Amino acid sequence: MSRVLAWIDRRFPLSRLIRESMTEYYAPKNFNFWYFFGSLALLVFAMQVITGIFLLAHYQPSASKAFDSIQTIMYDVKWGWLIRYLHTTGASFFFIVIYLHMLRGYLYGSYRKPRELLWIVGFVIYVCLMAEAYFGYVLPFGNMSYWGGEVITSIVGAIPYAGSWLASLARGGFGIGTATLNRFMAFHAVLVPALLGLLVVAHVLALHETGSNNPDGIEIREHLGPDGKPLDGIPFHPYYTVKDIMGVGVFLIALSLVVFYAPTVHGLFIETYNYIPANPLQTPPDVTPAWYLAPYYAMLRAIPDKKLGILVLFLAIAAPFFLPWLDRNPRAKSIRYRPVYLAMVVVLVACLLVLGWIGMQPASPALLPPARIGLALYFLFFASLPFVSRIEPTRPVPDRLRM
Amino acid sequence: MVGALGCAGLAVPFVKSLEPDASVAAAATTVADLTGIAPGMQMTLSWQDKPVIIVHRTPEMIASLKEVEPQLADPNCTVPQQPPYAKNIYRSIKPEWLVMVRVCTHLCCIPLFKPAPGSVEPGWDGGFHCPCHGSLYDLSGRVYKNVPAPRNMAIPEYRFVDGGKKVEITAMYPEAKLC
Ligand code: HEM
Ligand code: FES
Numbered sequence: 001m002s003r004v005l006a007w008i009d010r011r012f013p014l015s016r017l018i019r020e021s022m023t024e025y026y027a028p029k030n031f032n033f034w035y036f037f038g039s040l041a042l043l044v045f046a047m048q049v050i051t052g053i054f055l056l057a058h059y060q061p062s063a064s065k066a067f068d069s070i071q072t073i074m075y076d077v078k079w080g081w082l083i084r085y086l087h088t089t090g091a092s093f094f095f096i097v098i099y100l101h102m103l104r105g106y107l108y109g110s111y112r113k114p115r116e117l118l119w120i121v122g123f124v125i126y127v128c129l130m131a132e133a134y135f136g137y138v139l140p141f142g143n144m145s146y147w148g149g150e151v152i153t154s155i156v157g158a159i160p161y162a163g164s165w166l167a168s169l170a171r172g173g174f175g176i177g178t179a180t181l182n183r184f185m186a187f188h189a190v191l192v193p194a195l196l197g198l199l200v201v202a203h204v205l206a207l208h209e210t211g212s213n214n215p216d217g218i219e220i221r222e223h224l225g226p227d228g229k230p231l232d233g234i235p236f237h238p239y240y241t242v243k244d245i246m247g248v249g250v251f252l253i254a255l256s257l258v259v260f261y262a263p264t265v266h267g268l269f270i271e272t273y274n275y276i277p278a279n280p281l282q283t284p285p286d287v288t289p290a291w292y293l294a295p296y297y298a299m300l301r302a303i304p305d306k307k308l309g310i311l312v313l314f315l316a317i318a319a320p321f322f323l324p325w326l327d328r329n330p331r332a333k334s335i336r337y338r339p340v341y342l343a344m345v346v347v348l349v350a351c352l353l354v355l356g357w358i359g360m361q362p363a364s365p366a367l368l369p370p371a372r373i374g375l376a377l378y379f380l381f382f383a384s385l386p387f388v389s390r391i392e393p394t395r396p397v398p399d400r401l402r403m
Numbered sequence: 404m405v406g407a408l409g410c411a412g413l414a415v416p417f418v419k420s421l422e423p424d425a426s427v428a429a430a431a432t433t434v435a436d437l438t439g440i441a442p443g444m445q446m447t448l449s450w451q452d453k454p455v456i457i458v459h460r461t462p463e464m465i466a467s468l469k470e471v472e473p474q475l476a477d478p479n480c481t482v483p484q485q486p487p488y489a490k491n492i493y494r495s496i497k498p499e500w501l502v503m504v505r506v507c508t509h510l511c512c513i514p515l516f517k518p519a520p521g522s523v524e525p526g527w528d529g530g531f532h533c534p535c536h537g538s539l540y541d542l543s544g545r546v547y548k549n550v551p552a553p554r555n556m557a558i559p560e561y562r563f564v565d566g567g568k569k570v571e572i573t574a575m576y577p578e579a580k581l582c
Pocket of ligand 2: 507508509510511512533534535536537538551552
């Protein structure tokens with residue numbers, strides 16, 4: 001065994017990789033609940049790729065066959081239902097995991113110097129993930145697929161000058177049809193996953209360059225022991241591999257409960273109108289997006305102007321990109337020492353939850369005022385952060401981790 | 404430098420290959436029979452892959468067109484979303500017949516036909532309600548103020564044939580924008 005390893009190590013840095021990224025990667029000793037979600041995101045990504053490959057074995061990307069091929073997978077392919085439900089549930093769980101993972105970044109100021117690039121790579125991953133989910137949503141060609149496809153490509157069509165050309169590039173015709181499904185499948189199954197894979201590698205490389213942040217928001221690398229190792233660090237393996245495996249266990253239980261007992265979650269994970277085949281002559285009576293895009297959708301609906309609405313949609317998605325430069329507190333990163341910032345994050349999350357709920361209700365004039373308030377508060381968070389963070393009360397930050 | 408130019412040049416055929424192919428349908432006309440549409444009812448047919456709605460408006464519906472005007476963004480149809488012969492509050496050749504491309508000018512959904520007063524919100528006079536982002540239109544497809552949709556819905560070129568019993572939809576009005 002050791003001879004084999006030595007043979008490999010002469011030719012490929014296997015042991016070194018394991019050492020640098022596992023057994024001698026020193027992570028802060030105070031990781032908590034919020035640090036489960038990075039490794040869980042890796043797990044879901046792998047699960048989506050594997051279930052996706054098996055779905056592709058039966059899926060037919062054409063306007064006349066796509067919907068039926070999904071029914072075939074559900075009823076005629078042995079275990080097809082399991083594979084499809086794992087893939088659809090995995091998509092929603094991916095967003096749950098990623099949203100919690102991103103929220104952790106907000107809570108502990110993990111986007112701050114020196115982790116700006118780590119955060120930005122993560123942000124690009126999030127944008128790719130939204131694209132991935134959108135392309136996948138269109139593929140089964142139910143009626144929500146069709147109209148979701150129509151609305152989003154029309155948003156592309158509203159871009160000044162190049163818009164209508166870009167929209168017809170995306171659709172491959174003047175409407176959503178076979179040509180659209182073929183290219184969306186190429187994007188969903190090849191292009192975006194490949195990009196995601198590269199980005200995840202860059203993400204982990206950046207993480208290991210800067211080292212993890214932690215719930216105290218203190219740099220452990222500023223206090224090294226005589227052996228040159230961080231005093232407040234513990235080796236990732238075995239300490240955090242064990243922790244993460246326990247996270248995986250809980251995660252798999254939650255996933256199984258949904259897959260086996262409530263795979264559509266009453267229209268939340270698989271929308272009810274998507275059980276009706278695509279119909280270009282009938283928009284479903286209430287068009288709502290998947291839950292994970294619902295806050296943005298509520299924002300789009302809240303603006304009574306086409307161009308401005310689309311601009312607000314793009315700004316809302318782009319805002320977190322700038323977080324590393326908006327937050328300017330010179331003394332502390334983590335909410336543990338920043339009560340005002342904590343309150344702002346709580347309001348932000350509450351806004352997104354309310355907007356998400358509104359986005360999933362049928363369009364109605366009565367919901368416009370709360371949607372507009374939520375929208376205003378969402379942008380207020382980012383607009384006020386540069387000022388608030390400079391003058392907010394900050395509790396004394398200890399030198400070393402508190403546990 | 405030369406390599407970069409070469410790569411950029413090579414990208415052209417790849418991007419072009421994604422454009423719609425030659426089989427994309429040519430324009431065609433269609434004829435619809437009006438005799439089966441009772442007053443107050445509508446029929447929606449597919450024309451050039453787009454839904455076209457024909458509404459047989461009742462006298463009350465026609466009267467509502469004047470009442471809603473203060474709530475509309477472009478009540479006098481100054482934006483050329485209709486052929487000149489339909490530039491009136493009915494947006495049609497004959498007040499009782501509305502012939503319209505039933506595509507929301509916001510992001511292309513098909514608005515729901517909501518003729519019953521009060522059916523969308525209190526004080527609603529009847530019209531169209533888009534289920535996607537909530538845009539509102541009156542019974543001649545004129546858009547309300549303060550909704551996401553920017554324009555009135557498009558009226559195609561059409562004419563009555565067969566002594567008024569049928570309508571022939573001949574072409575998209577070139578200046579009208581769908582979505
Ligand atoms: C495919 C999606 C993703 C994967 C597989 C992934 C993976 C990981 C892993 C394994 C870690 C270390 C473990 C942990 O801190 O939980 C991590 C840390 C981090 N990730 Fe991600 N991530 C993804 C998406 C994102 C996104 C969308 C963002 C933000 C926009 C983001 C921002 C961060 C930050 C700031 C850290 C460092 C956190 C800290 O040290 O406190 N990641 N990521
Ligand atoms: S598509 Fe009709 S309101 Fe957006």
